[in-house]
Amino acid sequence: xxxxxxxxxxxxxxxxxxxxxxxxxxxxxxxxxxxxxxxxxxxxxxxxxxxxxxxxxxxxxxxxxxxxxxxxxxxxxxxxxxxxxxxxxxxxxxxxxxxxxxxxxxxxxxxxxxxxxxxxxxxxxxxxxxxxxxxxxxxxxxxxxxxxxxxxxxxxxxxxxxxxxxxxxxxxxxxxxxxxxxxxxxxxxxxxxxxxxxxxxxxxxxxxxxxxxxxxxxxxxxxxxxxxxxxxxxxxxxxxxxxxxxxxxxxxxxxxxxxxxxxxxxxxxxxxxxxxxxxxxxxxxxxxxxxxxxxxxxxxxxxxxxxxxxxxxxxxxxxxxxxxxxxxxxxxxxxxxxxxxxxx
Numbered sequence: 335x336x337x338x339x340x341x342x343x344x345x346x347x348x349x350x351x352x353x354x355x356x357x358x359x360x361x362x363x364x365x366x367x368x369x370x371x372x373x374x375x376x377x378x379x380x381x382x383x384x385x386x387x388x389x390x391x392x393x394x395x396x397x398x399x400x401x402x403x404x405x406x407x408x409x410x411x412x413x414x415x416x417x418x419x420x421x422x423x424x425x426x427x428x429x430x431x432x433x434x435x436x437x438x439x440x441x442x443x444x445x446x447x448x449x450x451x452x453x454x455x456x457x458x459x460x461x462x463x464x465x466x467x468x469x470x471x472x473x474x475x476x477x478x479x480x481x482x483x484x485x486x487x488x489x490x491x492x493x494x495x496x497x498x499x500x501x502x503x504x505x506x507x508x509x510x511x512x513x514x515x516x517x518x519x520x521x522x523x524x525x526x527x528x529x530x531x532x533x534x535x536x537x538x539x540x541x542x543x544x545x546x547x548x549x550x551x552x553x554x555x556x557x558x559x560x561x562x563x564x565x566x567x568x569x570x571x572x573x574x575x576x577x578x579x580x581x582x583x584x585x586x587x588x589x590x591x592x593x594x595x596x597x598x599x600x601x602x603x604x605x606x607x608x609x610x611x612x613x614x615x616x617x618x619x620x621x622x623x624x625x626x627x628x629x630x631x632x633x634x635x636x637x638x639x640x641x642x643x644x645x646x647x648x649x650x651x652x653x654x655x656x657x658x659x660x661x662x663x664x665x666x667x668x669x670x671x672x673x674x675x676x677x678x
Contacts, residue, residue, distance in 0.1 A: 363394070365389075371402070372402060373402055403555070432544050443457075443618060445626060446626055457623065460604065460615060482508070484508075501643055505636045509635045510534070516600055540571045548562055579620075586601055
């Protein structure tokens with residue numbers, strides 16, 4: 335009886351799979367034929383970008399692949415990318431939320447995964463008003479300068495003692511301190527102490543969990559089961575970030591209620607905006623937005639810095655060119671944003 339039931343279920347799944355393929359393939363670009371149920375999952379190797387590039391050579395700059403129950407259209411040329419990201423960006427703006435992200439408290443308010451709508455536009459307005467405008471960047475120039483000077487001082491001390499500098503660690507710490515001072519007017523991580531390891535581990539764990547293969551992302555019907563325990567692993571990491579942000583938010587609210595001196599940082603700007611728009615932008619939005627800023631601004635920037643230095647070491651002539659360009663701009667502090675456009 336159990337064998338008969340299993341065969342029946344597999345037959346039904348195969349029927350639905352083929353019906354789905356027939357219904358959707360009519361309006362989709364061509365692509366590799368996939369296996370029943372699994373689709374093209376086995377066509378994508380450990381380096382997806384290389385696998386997709388090889389498939390694009392066969393099926394063209396726009397193709398369809400099916401990974402489990404998830405159908406995707408892959409763009410592989412500048413012209414097609416321009417169509418999708420510039421001319422038709424609103425139509426293609428939707429994103430599937432990874433299984434690991436759903437463990438973030440109030441994940442439905444995370445701007446990186448929000449569909450275009452009123453809430454998405456509101457948070458973009460918040461970021462434009464409080465973070466990315468030129469006035470704010472100029473105001474925070476001193477913070478950037480101080481953090482970079484601390485990094486240089488630390489590197490000098492280590493080199494004087496004959497030690498070695500880990501690029502990944504020092505880049506992460508510098509960016510972390512810059513983010514934390516910009517947001518909270520306080521350092522989360524210190525060079526001499528190991529207190530920041532928990533925060534660093536939380537950030538790297540989340541980035542790893544959202545990037546690695548999770549079967550539940552390709553078969554949404556089993557997300558509730560969390561077969562690889564991805565959400566369970568992400569829960570502790572998100573908890574660390576959320577507790578940190580909640581700590582600084584609560585501390586700042588107490589300071590503001592006591593009429594103490596304002597810090598004028600990003601958190602103050604968010605709270606000011608929240609007071610003016612309580613019904614639309616509240617503390618839960620602030621917490622999620624701060625967590626997103628730390629995730630977006632630390633690990634990815636660290637990796638970019640590490641790879642950039644590796645490329646410069648591998649290409650000495652580019653290193654010399656960069657030194658010459660920096661020498662020409664020494665009249666003003668190198669951390670000044672307006673001078674960055676002079677570095678080709």
